[in-house]
Amino acid sequence: MYGCAAKAVAQLTPHVYTKYIHQGEWVTLTATATNATLYQWYWNGQPVTGATTTTYVANQAGEYTIQAFNGTDCGSDISDPIRIAIIADRGPVANTDLAVSKQADSKPVVMNQPYNYYITILNNGPVSASGIVVTDVLPAPLTLSGALTADDGTATYDAGSRTIEWKIPQLTVNQSSRLTYTVTAKDKGQVENIATVTATTPDSVQDNNRASYTKEIFGLMIPNTITPNGDGNNDQFIVSGLASYTDNEMIIINRWGNHVFEQKRYQNNWKGDGLNEGTYFYLLRIKDNSGKWQEFKGYITLLRPK
Structure with missing residues (x-):
């Protein structure tokens, strides 16, 4: 900052x-x-x-x-x-206050790239909560691609209704629990995902029983291998969809940390000229539609078929 x-x-x-x-x-x-x-x-x-x-x-x-x-x-x-x-008084309080929050991986994500969502349930009290059910209906662009991992209770997924249901028997006062799951998105654009929580114990605060998280899926396809042998197929490191983000920069780094290629407004033209076969690290920076710079990192393998 x-x-x-x-x-x-x-x-x-x-x-x-x-x-x-x-x-x-x-x-x-x-x-x-x-x-x-x-x-x-x-x-x-x-x-x-x-x-x-x-x-x-x-x-x-x-x-x-x-x-x-x-x-x-x-x-x-x-x-x-x-x-x-x-x-107001020290007598028994029948209601509790369950709060749900939702986050996703902070890294920028492209189509068909797995990323995680995290749902957290917190019992603010002042009494224990029982019979807790968290529901999350996956929006159409998303596909569940990993296991459901819950700190407490059990979580299941119904493919027909695209619904994740997480049941927790009880949370004591100030106890929290988290569910993690992995998805992939087949389309680019903004994806809003919503989770809700209910319980058999009455909840005195309803405005924190629903949480949403909006994730931008970038319309890029980044390959992991190029084979520059002049046959016109996969000869260059081509990032599909990059034309939508004209403010960009590509950096290619070898295993020793040396920059072997740098280009602003990348033209999809790197083919490893003068370099040996092997695995290289790339850093692609783009300015998104909101004017914020996003970074995509990964490995690109250079092969020279005989």
């Missing part, structure tokens, strides 16, 4: 998105950041006067976030919020 502090992340011990306390109690929030020398805490989006250290003692209901600054006053992104909720 060109010298800016890394994104600050407010945390509790254990880390929860909602922390329940009784009237008159307090909780210490702790922030972490990289290269930070100054902090600013926010309560419901407003800066808290004098709250400029890594910790803040909170006793009011609401959402708390933090921003970190380095020595040049370069600020990080605002952290994800942590919610404080007040329990």
Whole structure:
């Protein structure tokens, strides 16, 4: 981030998105950041006067976030919020608060390249949750291509309805569990994937029972082998679909880390002239439709058939 502090992340011990306390109690929030020398805490989006250290003692209901600054006053992104909720009395509370979140691999992905989704269920409390069911219907471009790996419970996939169902018998207060699965996308474009959670235990907060994640699938096809023998077939390292991303750069590196080829606005013209057979590393950078640079890394094998 060109010298800016890394994104600050407010945390509790254990880390929860909602922390329940009784009237008159307090909780210490702790922030972490990289290269930070100054902090600013926010309560419901407003800066808290004098709250400029890594910790803040909170006793009011609401959402708390933090921003970190380095020595040049370069600020990080605002952290994800942590919610404080007040329990009015100390009697038994029948409802709980289950929250679902969804992420995918941060790496850029091309068509037919496997990548992972991660679904996390967190029981914010204040009571245990039972009979938890997480449902995820895969959108049409996606195909399940790997096993379903769950921390707790059992996960199954119904190919007919394209539905992943993850059942967890129970989560105690502040307990979380994660499901990981692998997919491939057959088409390019934006893919939105949605997960929902229900339970037999009543849930008092409904707005965090649904989570979506949108992943861009890039319309590139990157080969892993070229055979430059002059027969007109697979003679050059051709990245199909690259014409859609005119701002790009290709770098080819040998096994010793030396750059053997570099080209801005790559013309699909590398064929290993003057190089020995072997495996080379490529780094392809493209500017996507939002103006952000994306990096694709991998290996390309150079063969010279006799």
